[in-house]
Amino acid sequence: MIYWFSLIIGGMAIILIIFGLNYSQSKNVNKIVSPKISAENNVQAVNLVSLSDVTSSEKFIRLIRNSYYQIDTLANIKVPLYFLFLIFISFYINNTFIHGSLILVLFIVEVLGFIFAVVWLKNREETRFEESFPEALNMLSGAVSSGESIIHAIIFVGNSLDGKVGGEFKRMGDQLQLGEPVDAVFRKSCSRFPYPSFQFFVITIRTSMQRGGQLKDVMTRLNRLMFGARAIEKKKMALTSEARASAKIVGAIPFIFLFMLQFLSPENYNYVMFNPDGRPILYYVVISESIGIFIIWLLMKGVK
Numbered sequence: 001m002i003y004w005f006s007l008i009i010g011g012m013a014i015i016l017i018i019f020g021l022n023y024s025q026s027k028n029v030n031k032i033v034s035p036k037i038s039a040e041n042n043v044q045a046v047n048l049v050s051l052s053d054v055t056s057s058e059k060f061i062r063l064i065r066n067s068y069y070q071i072d073t074l075a076n077i078k079v080p081l082y083f084l085f086l087i088f089i090s091f092y093i094n095n096t097f098i099h100g101s102l103i104l105v106l107f108i109v110e111v112l113g114f115i116f117a118v119v120w121l122k123n124r125e126e127t128r129f130e131e132s133f134p135e136a137l138n139m140l141s142g143a144v145s146s147g148e149s150i151i152h153a154i155i156f157v158g159n160s161l162d163g164k165v166g167g168e169f170k171r172m173g174d175q176l177q178l179g180e181p182v183d184a185v186f187r188k189s190c191s192r193f194p195y196p197s198f199q200f201f202v203i204t205i206r207t208s209m210q211r212g213g214q215l216k217d218v219m220t221r222l223n224r225l226m227f228g229a230r231a232i233e234k235k236k237m238a239l240t241s242e243a244r245a246s247a248k249i250v251g252a253i254p255f256i257f258l259f260m261l262q263f264l265s266p267e268n269y270n271y272v273m274f275n276p277d278g279r280p281i282l283y284y285v286v287i288s289e290s291i292g293i294f295i296i297w298l299l300m301k302g303v304k
Contacts, residue, residue, distance in 0.1 A: 062191050070121040086113040132165040137226055141219040151176045247296045254285050
């Protein structure tokens with residue numbers, strides 16, 4: 001059964017090169033938003049641990065809850081239909097390509113399908129957030145500049161902005177207005193929007209609320225910094241788009257060719273997939289492709 005296991009490894013490598021770049025982006029931004037230690041009393045301006053320190057089980061529960069939340073409407077119907085679709089895919093893959101253990105193929109396809117769905121939902125939600133968050137910052141900065149307090153400015157953004165970002169600001173404003181602890185409110189928001197830009201926003205607001213300062217100037221600088229970071233990120237993605245597209249195409253060509261081979265030349269397909277003498281060819285293709293894709297991913301990860 002090593003031949004189908006090699007195919008699964010190759011598929012996971014492709015998923016890695018497609019979706020793995022997000023980790024590098026988040027890691028680079030996290031370096032910017034790390035809190036600094038005060039030189040006078042060696043105390044952090046913001047208790048970042050209270051915003052993001054969770055156990056592994058809590059992270060998994062938050063991941064499942066956020067993924068369910070990111071499905072939007074009819075989640076109770078879409079989730080069973082999706083896993084039912086994966087079952088049909090498992091039958092097709094096993095009967096057409098592998099001819100092995102259906103239970104094992106079903107388990108692997110369900111796991112990979114679950115990972116793919118979670119990553120896709122996370123990327124889609126982050127894209128929506130990055131599109132709406134700058135507008136929220138503009139409205140917040142305008143409200144603060146007109147003399148509103150930070151709590152009333154947050155409520156104003158929540159009442160004026162549509163979408164999940166507006167709903168989250170409205171929820172934060174209502175909770176702060178009811179007297180809930182600031183750290184608890186921001187901790188809940190960071191669990192729903194675990195993005196570096198939002199954490200940076202929370203850290204800035206908490207610093208201003210705890211240590212004082214000109215909130216108008218702080219919001220103006222924060223807004224300018226967020227727009228600058230977004231422009232740099234878009235420029236980086238534009239400069240590396242050709243390389244990323246080439247890596248995806250090159251990595252997918254052998255598997256597309258192998259899929260077409262069963263229709264163009266069934267005897268060669270059966271020789272590569274099921275004949276013990278032909279399996280080393282399959283192993284070589286999968287292993288070499290996986291190594292090449294991993295190297296490309298490391299190179300792309302290092303782009304700053």
